[in-house]
Amino acid sequence: MIPSLQNGVSALKTFSEGLQVLSNNIANVNSLGYKSARANFTDNFYIHQNNPGPAVDGEPRNTTRNYGSGVSVGSLSSNFNQGVIENTGLDLDLAIQGEALPNAGGFFEVIDPDSGEIFYTRAGAFESTAEGIVVTRDQNRFQLTDIEGQPLLLGLQEGEDLLARRIDENGVISLIVHKDGQDSIRVAGQVKIANFQAPQYLQRTGNGFYSNGQLEDNFAGLVDNSIPGSGSNGKIKQYALELSNVDLTNEFAMMISHQRSFQAGSRIVTTSDAILTEAVNLKR
Numbered sequence: 001m002i003p004s005l006q007n008g009v010s011a012l013k014t015f016s017e018g019l020q021v022l023s024n025n026i027a028n029v030n031s032l033g034y035k036s037a038r039a040n041f042t043d044n045f046y047i048h049q050n051n052p053g054p055a056v057d058g059e060p061r062n063t064t065r066n067y068g069s070g071v072s073v074g075s076l077s078s079n080f081n082q083g084v085i086e087n088t089g090l091d092l093d094l095a096i097q098g099e100a101l102p103n104a105g106g107f108f109e110v111i112d113p114d115s116g117e118i119f120y121t122r123a124g125a126f127e128s129t130a131e132g133i134v135v136t137r138d139q140n141r142f143q144l145t146d147i148e149g150q151p152l153l154l155g156l157q158e159g160e161d162l163l164a165r166r167i168d169e170n171g172v173i174s175l176i177v178h179k180d181g182q183d184s185i186r187v188a189g190q191v192k193i194a195n196f197q198a199p200q201y202l203q204r205t206g207n208g209f210y211s212n213g214q215l216e217d218n219f220a221g222l223v224d225n226s227i228p229g230s231g232s233n234g235k236i237k238q239y240a241l242e243l244s245n246v247d248l249t250n251e252f253a254m255m256i257s258h259q260r261s262f263q264a265g266s267r268i269v270t271t272s273d274a275i276l277t278e279a280v281n282l283k284r
Contacts, residue, residue, distance in 0.1 A: 005272035010070025011265025017073050018258045025246045033122030033208045034244040035078045042074030080104050083245035091165045094124035095242045098234030105234015106195035110142035120194050122242050123208040146189045147226045154188050169235040171228035193233040197221030
């Protein structure tokens, strides 16, 4: 295969992968807490070729020519900027307000009750089971954790009737209950925020969840601060959800750029193939 044909093929493969990333962003424009991704391109390794050059002052001289071998996707990065906050009116819909803070203020921590595995998410759509356990409002039913890392439990005591749940910006949950003819307020727990020094190392697992590996791995550098509104942690907003941060205008502009690059790669392949065919015909 002549080098130009290889370069053209690498362009087709690479920009096809880039289009896959962009199309996934666009498909998730309405997914709760979704963070857009970006394919970062890099040039491939170079072939170094020494060629004898003209003698200078009677001494032979070699010239080195460097030939690139195409392009590839070097890495995928995530944009953790905060998405639009939308009010919902549901008392266990929670959004993290971090805005310009690092990582937009952190993530909710949830636990898979079956495996005990820990995940992180910005999608704050939760509900309470009959036992009072706060779980994600999806098919996973992961359990939201409190600041101690335990499943958050909002169960009622004997004889209590729930009137309302209030969650302040620091994640403190207060239950307004009616018992024995009187209304009272009882603190039931506090929502945990998980923040990271290097969130780019979090691994996407689907459905808006991220993994930090096993406890001993700590790929992303979990920060030892779980209190909402403290340090670089964002504040909690009740009755609201964070939407996707996908910018459709930017995504479509990038898609057009990728499409043109793909077409250019296709032209390289076509031209190189024509040259190769002509060379074969000349040999005959």
